Amino acid sequence: MAIRFSRDFSRQIRILVITSFLAILIGLSRIVLNEHYLSDVLGGYLAGALWLTVAISVTEWLKVKGKINWQINWSNAQIYQVWLSIVAVLIGALIYANVYQFPILL
Incomplete structure (x- = not known):
């Protein structure tokens, strides 16, 4: 996509x-x-x-x-929302990796 x-x-x-x-x-x-x-x-x-x-x-x-x-014509608000969603998913993945998968990194 x-x-x-x-x-x-x-x-x-x-x-x-x-x-x-x-x-x-x-x-x-x-x-x-x-x-x-x-x-x-x-x-x-x-x-x-x-x-x-x-x-x-x-x-x-x-x-x-x-x-x-x-x-598709994207408005600026939609573009910011997509980028914010991507950043939120990456931060969530890093938190999950630190807490559950790689406790040595803490």
Whole structure:
């Protein structure tokens, strides 16, 4: 969705590279932490790629049918609300990681 709503091609490439890098790092971290085997991670990547392909295909089909309009005019208040939500989720994730997952960091 972030790539679809971004109008600048260089920003789209940056979003793709960053999300791919994070997905690879998360998969590698699962192997390093001995939570999953390599085959589990590769299977997860394969299942994720399948769902991504299906989702992109359905949205493109709906766009061709004229049922989706991707041109959204955002007000400044909506943009600030989205950024505030993203910051709140990141802060919540850091608090959760510090309290429940990594008590050594406290």
